[in-house]
Amino acid sequence: MEAGLDGLGRRSVLALGGAGVSGLATIGTIVIASRSLTTRGAGEFFVAISLFAIVQGVCSFGAETGFQFFVPTMSADGGRRLVRIVASASLGAGLAIALIVWLLAQPIGELLAESGEPNGRTASVIRTIAVLLPFAGLYEVTMGALRARDRVLFGVVLDRIVRPLLQIVATIVAVTVSDGSRTVVVAWAVPIGLAVVVATGVLITARPTNVSETPEDVSQATFWRYTAPRSVARIAQTITQRIDVLILAAVYPLEEAAIYGTVSRCMIAGVFVATALRQTIQSRLRRLVLQGDRVAVKNMYGVSTTWLVLVTWPVYLLMITHAPLIMSAFGPEYVRGAPALVLLCSAMLVASASGLVDVVLLMLGRSWLSTINVTVALILNVTLNLLLAPEFGMIGSAIAWVVAILASNVFPLIQTAHVAGLHPGGVPLATAIAAAVLAFALPMAIGRVAFGVGIGPFAVVLVIALIVYGATLHKQRGRLKLDQFVQDLRRRVPAPSHG
Numbered sequence: 001m002e003a004g005l006d007g008l009g010r011r012s013v014l015a016l017g018g019a020g021v022s023g024l025a026t027i028g029t030i031v032i033a034s035r036s037l038t039t040r041g042a043g044e045f046f047v048a049i050s051l052f053a054i055v056q057g058v059c060s061f062g063a064e065t066g067f068q069f070f071v072p073t074m075s076a077d078g079g080r081r082l083v084r085i086v087a088s089a090s091l092g093a094g095l096a097i098a099l100i101v102w103l104l105a106q107p108i109g110e111l112l113a114e115s116g117e118p119n120g121r122t123a124s125v126i127r128t129i130a131v132l133l134p135f136a137g138l139y140e141v142t143m144g145a146l147r148a149r150d151r152v153l154f155g156v157v158l159d160r161i162v163r164p165l166l167q168i169v170a171t172i173v174a175v176t177v178s179d180g181s182r183t184v185v186v187a188w189a190v191p192i193g194l195a196v197v198v199a200t201g202v203l204i205t206a207r208p209t210n211v212s213e214t215p216e217d218v219s220q221a222t223f224w225r226y227t228a229p230r231s232v233a234r235i236a237q238t239i240t241q242r243i244d245v246l247i248l249a250a251v252y253p254l255e256e257a258a259i260y261g262t263v264s265r266c267m268i269a270g271v272f273v274a275t276a277l278r279q280t281i282q283s284r285l286r287r288l289v290l291q292g293d294r295v296a297v298k299n300m301y302g303v304s305t306t307w308l309v310l311v312t313w314p315v316y317l318l319m320i321t322h323a324p325l326i327m328s329a330f331g332p333e334y335v336r337g338a339p340a341l342v343l344l345c346s347a348m349l350v351a352s353a354s355g356l357v358d359v360v361l362l363m364l365g366r367s368w369l370s371t372i373n374v375t376v377a378l379i380l381n382v383t384l385n386l387l388l389a390p391e392f393g394m395i396g397s398a399i400a401w402v403v404a405i406l407a408s409n410v411f412p413l414i415q416t417a418h419v420a421g422l423h424p425g426g427v428p429l430a431t432a433i434a435a436a437v438l439a440f441a442l443p444m445a446i447g448r449v450a451f452g453v454g455i456g457p458f459a460v461v462l463v464i465a466l467i468v469y470g471a472t473l474h475k476q477r478g479r480l481k482l483d484q485f486v487q488d489l490r491r492r493v494p495a496p497s498h499g
Contacts, residue, residue, distance in 0.1 A: 026164060026265060049129075064141075082223060094137050101126060101130040109121075230362070240377055240381045243385065259394060303428060303481050305429055313437075319342075323339070325458055428480055
């Protein structure tokens with residue numbers, strides 16, 4: 001087993017399994033909402049969850065990264081105290097923002113309503129999400145605390161399986177009893193609040209594990225000095241991902257925001273895989289950095305990127321080759337979002353091939369560099385959205401986000417190479433990219449040209465492409481480090497000590 005790869009297979013299976021469930025549940029929720037609501041109602045839904053996501057980024061304070069960086073080095077009592085302080089701050093900020101959003105619900109409704117249209121329903125949706133905003137930041141804080149306290153399995157099950165499945169079930173119930181976007185918003189948000197309550201209970205009652213043998217006394221000032229730039233970065237990152245929907249909703253009818261919101265959620269489903277891997281390996285990568293084991297850090301970075309490409313590139317390439325068919329699943333009016341989907345998925349190919357580059361930069365202690373990168377991406381995104389969205393609609397917003405995605409990946413790639421000589425490239429990554437393009441995308445593209453985009457031909461071609469892709473991965477398993485992946489899964493794992 002190469003340095004740094006011990007246990008990575010088991011952790012990756014856990015992460016990828018959870019990401020798969022979460023991604024499918026998210027797409028399912030969007031399909032149900034788009035099929036059951038009017039296009040305007042779907043627009044109100046996407047505006048509401050975009051507001052929720054922005055508040056989540058603001059009120060989480062980038063604490064997850066701070067927890068991963070400091071909590072494993074602290075005493076049990078010190079770690080608990082730190083989590084309590086951050087959670088209290090997050091709750092207070094969430095309550096304050098919720099009050100502001102509630103008070104501004106009517107003006108927001110007027111901004112989003114077309115001339116002559118009633119805005120009371122949209123304002124009602126805004127007030128509904130305002131009531132649930134206090135849970136937004138707390139969700140990320142509690143999930144980050146679970147991972148920092150080595151409750152990875154419980155965190156994955158709660159965050160990536162239980163919560164998204166509850167959301168899809170609640171959405172089905174909501175559209176059955178009501179055809180309003182307000183009910184769907186409640187169905188989407190309540191499982192997040194329930195997950196916060198459960199995670200908080202576990203954090204209060206569970207005995208700590210994985211505490212350093214020589215615990216450090218980390219002051220609040222030290223914690224916030226490290227976390228402050230990450231907080232700025234987290235806010236910028238969230239706004240970058242969500243501001244386009246809000247700008248479109250303000251400039252165009254809500255129907256345009258509904259279609260583009262659906263496109264962005266389809267595209268970002270693959271991001272769940274990267275997020276899951278990041279959450280799984282972040283604390284371990286930090287330990288390797290502290291130990292000064294640069295070889296192990298490079299191995300973990302390169303192999304995790306290779307496996308990320310193996311999983312996500314087929315998804316993005318499928319969306320690129322069959323974008324109209326994918327979008328038709330949400331309704332015939334959503335097909336015009338296909339060009340935007342192609343643009344965004346093309347940019348995500350670059351993002352996946354860059355791997356967890358921002359995590360590497362953060363665990364090297366360069367949080368300000370990460371903040372600068374994300375802030376530049378935000379400035380580019382907002383500026384280009386304001387310039388292009390009024391003229392070109394969702395295509396303009398997609399172009400703006402593509403530029404932001406490229407900037408937020410290329411910049412840290414250059415920086416990690418310069419600062420630490422680290423990059424994900426090598427034979428495994430090159431093999432993964434070639435396999436995804438030649439063994440999966442090529443058959444899919446040939447199938448579309450030969451047989452069109454009907455659901456029947458698509459299903460047949462997809463099965464053929466998956467067989468060819470699977471056979472290629474098996475043949476190239478050595479180069480792709482999949483032998484080590486399987487070997488790691490077969491190893492006996494000692495029972496964890498909670499003593």
